[in-house]
Amino acid sequence: MTARPLNRRRRAAAGIVGLALAATACGTGGSTASEGEADADASLPAGCEDYADYAGSSGTEVSMYTSIRDIEADRYVQSFEEFEKCTGITINYEGSGEFEAQLNVKVQGGNAPDIAFIPQPGLLQRFVQAGKVMEVPEGTAENVEEFWSEAWKEYGSVDGKLYAAPMGANVKSYVWYSPSQFEEAGYEVPTTLDELMALSDEIAGSGKKPWCAGIESGDATGWPATDWVEDMMLRTAGAETYDQWVNHEIPFNDDAVVEAVDAVGAILKNEKYVNAGFGDVRSIATTSFQDAGTPILEGECFLHRQASFYANQWPEGTTVAEDGDVFAFYLPSESEDSKPVLGGGEFVAAFADRPEVQKVQTYLSSDEYANTKAEIGDWISANTGLDVANVKNPIDQLSVETLQDESAEFRFDGSDLMPAAVGAGSFWNGMTEWINGAETKQVLDGIEESWPSS
Amino acid sequence: MTTAAAPVSSQSGAAVAPPAAVPMSGRVKKKLTSRFATVTAVVIAVLWTVPTAGLFISSFRPANDIRANGWWNFFTDPAVTLDNYSEVLFSTSAGSGQLAGYFLNSVVITVPTVLFALALAAFAAYAIAWIPFRGASWVFIGIFALQIVPLQMALVPLLRLFSEGVSIGETNIIPAPELIGAQRFATVWFAHVCFSLPIGIFLLHNFISELPGELMEAARMDGASHSRIFRQIVLPLIGPALASFAIFQFLWVWNDLLVALIFAGGNPQVAPLTVRLAELAGTRGEEFQRLTSGAFISIVVPVIIFLALQRYFVRGLLAGGLKG
Numbered sequence: 001m002t003a004r005p006l007n008r009r010r011r012a013a014a015g016i017v018g019l020a021l022a023a024t025a026c027g028t029g030g031s032t033a034s035e036g037e038a039d040a041d042a043s044l045p046a047g048c049e050d051y052a053d054y055a056g057s058s059g060t061e062v063s064m065y066t067s068i069r070d071i072e073a074d075r076y077v078q079s080f081e082e083f084e085k086c087t088g089i090t091i092n093y094e095g096s097g098e099f100e101a102q103l104n105v106k107v108q109g110g111n112a113p114d115i116a117f118i119p120q121p122g123l124l125q126r127f128v129q130a131g132k133v134m135e136v137p138e139g140t141a142e143n144v145e146e147f148w149s150e151a152w153k154e155y156g157s158v159d160g161k162l163y164a165a166p167m168g169a170n171v172k173s174y175v176w177y178s179p180s181q182f183e184e185a186g187y188e189v190p191t192t193l194d195e196l197m198a199l200s201d202e203i204a205g206s207g208k209k210p211w212c213a214g215i216e217s218g219d220a221t222g223w224p225a226t227d228w229v230e231d232m233m234l235r236t237a238g239a240e241t242y243d244q245w246v247n248h249e250i251p252f253n254d255d256a257v258v259e260a261v262d263a264v265g266a267i268l269k270n271e272k273y274v275n276a277g278f279g280d281v282r283s284i285a286t287t288s289f290q291d292a293g294t295p296i297l298e299g300e301c302f303l304h305r306q307a308s309f310y311a312n313q314w315p316e317g318t319t320v321a322e323d324g325d326v327f328a329f330y331l332p333s334e335s336e337d338s339k340p341v342l343g344g345g346e347f348v349a350a351f352a353d354r355p356e357v358q359k360v361q362t363y364l365s366s367d368e369y370a371n372t373k374a375e376i377g378d379w380i381s382a383n384t385g386l387d388v389a390n391v392k393n394p395i396d397q398l399s400v401e402t403l404q405d406e407s408a409e410f411r412f413d414g415s416d417l418m419p420a421a422v423g424a425g426s427f428w429n430g431m432t433e434w435i436n437g438a439e440t441k442q443v444l445d446g447i448e449e450s451w452p453s454s
Numbered sequence: 455m456t457t458a459a460a461p462v463s464s465q466s467g468a469a470v471a472p473p474a475a476v477p478m479s480g481r482v483k484k485k486l487t488s489r490f491a492t493v494t495a496v497v498i499a500v501l502w503t504v505p506t507a508g509l510f511i512s513s514f515r516p517a518n519d520i521r522a523n524g525w526w527n528f529f530t531d532p533a534v535t536l537d538n539y540s541e542v543l544f545s546t547s548a549g550s551g552q553l554a555g556y557f558l559n560s561v562v563i564t565v566p567t568v569l570f571a572l573a574l575a576a577f578a579a580y581a582i583a584w585i586p587f588r589g590a591s592w593v594f595i596g597i598f599a600l601q602i603v604p605l606q607m608a609l610v611p612l613l614r615l616f617s618e619g620v621s622i623g624e625t626n627i628i629p630a631p632e633l634i635g636a637q638r639f640a641t642v643w644f645a646h647v648c649f650s651l652p653i654g655i656f657l658l659h660n661f662i663s664e665l666p667g668e669l670m671e672a673a674r675m676d677g678a679s680h681s682r683i684f685r686q687i688v689l690p691l692i693g694p695a696l697a698s699f700a701i702f703q704f705l706w707v708w709n710d711l712l713v714a715l716i717f718a719g720g721n722p723q724v725a726p727l728t729v730r731l732a733e734l735a736g737t738r739g740e741e742f743q744r745l746t747s748g749a750f751i752s753i754v755v756p757v758i759i760f761l762a763l764q765r766y767f768v769r770g771l772l773a774g775g776l777k778g
Contacts, residue, residue, distance in 0.1 A: 067737065069736065072736075072737055095733065096732075097732050097735075098715060102715060102716070102719075106716075106719075108610045108613075109610045110614045110617040110618040111613055111616070217739070288739075290521075290738070294522075315518050316518070
């Protein structure tokens, strides 16, 4: 259905450009696959040998819809340039802040994009169950098999079938700090949770507050606190219980969850620990997450737990490096042996199965693309084919190392896996209330009740 | 900031005035012009203007200052820069701004929409009011009732009409229009005009039906056709109502985000300012200082339109609404 306008344009474009018209254009049915490929190869411009697998769809267009915009969107567009030049496939990139709601409308309205980057496996699952998402083509499946860990593959699958290859990734289990400040005061980067608490006590003992935090984020206020809880869940209860919790196999107000939230409370609700540079515990709820870490630069705050993407939030001129103004360390677990990693990422779902769409899908899941995109900067992937040497800035290098660490156990951000009513609703609100003084048990009971019954 | 205060006070005046029946109007007028009322109006105007003024001041502050502290610090520590404006208007990066192009898109969306809606609503209102045909009042009631249907309900079906056409069973009755690139402006026009017609027809009908019937009869005696009566008698007389509806429609379409998002999407060829504005702050809001200047660029046109035509606005709205 959506193919119609494209087909027409495709013919027109092929006619104008005069590219191997007979074989590549509208597929009249007579030409065999081998003929098509041979001709297509011949039409590849020089220097495009790497793209031979994706040839044969010159003059076609693929629409792409994502939640990523601004400078990061520019970088995506830039990363497609060579692919577009070589294969003749035009990628129309569109990023929107209303991605989640709009994608739904577009799909319902028969106007679905060819490809969407879906950051929530839960949302992907909904579209798959509605029968809208195409299964990945063979080439993509092979790439995912080769380059991604079992956990990542699982998050892109529904009922054992792979529907979306993973794309970008970020690591959430980080604590931001100022290396120079640590050095001056003689603090060591902690390697266990106990050491972290001991360090917090030490800083608090020196008359300063160690932690700064902020969970305000417009209509998504509360999400940074849910990340805290998820990270603690992985540490106090373990990955298996975490999975059960996310899939609602144990209730939301289970004792394990209460324990994890209280462990967060030992930091976020401790008047001696927070909220450095802003005020008391309640100020966490009114501090925007974008600003929450800035007291570190002024020496007022020592520790700030936030994802790797927080690197872009520092004011211009801040050096993010191990020997720079700020850097991050891995939020330690209870012992040095276990290394649970909380993270997020996007998945490439296709709503059409035209050959050019499948070619783009396969290209995006390849290691070549991961390296091309990483070289442009500020982007990482859990693709194991990604060479750390191609990653420019230190925080991204650290993230890639964390993601590729054999001993690390990756888990996806739980609130993106839960039903939207909880993961993008009551969980956020509940944590905001909790910061504002509500009791742990009472808050978790409320969230449990809001879990959709079907 | 007195400019922004003016519409506020006149609006609050308008909101109070309608219930005043004729014998009471003198008393109401006296009450409204008392010193107390004036002070209240000024206080309300100031309160309403403070956030806007803060935004305006912020738009001239350096990005790091905006992040660090509130706009009121401007008075103790004034630092003025036009960086925010130049960044959103003229930057070369596709990600940050380039509002100039979207500004044009907004104009291309708004102006035709207003004209189409005005023309269609005026024709329909005249026909319902002065061309006697069976069921005219039922048609009017139907249109009136359509106002209560929220436009959100129509979004998906309308989008489907544009992407798939209309089919009953397997037969395709209306084929999909296959609009590409800038042709997609048509879908936005169409959607906006559809959504504005019920209120437009209602407003203009009330105004047109109040015109003295003798005028029409006399013209018809002289052999004027309906089209001629409409052009030469009705149109010149309904100026204020047309103007008020035009402002209404203009402000609504210019500030609309929902319809534009759905029918134009983020496609730089057709997306208006509002869509761009919503995306300006970056994926995680890291560039929110751009919103200050971006907002003011998008406000400029509606403010000019409103100030230029505001005397029609109140007059025309009342004229249509008072009919009862």
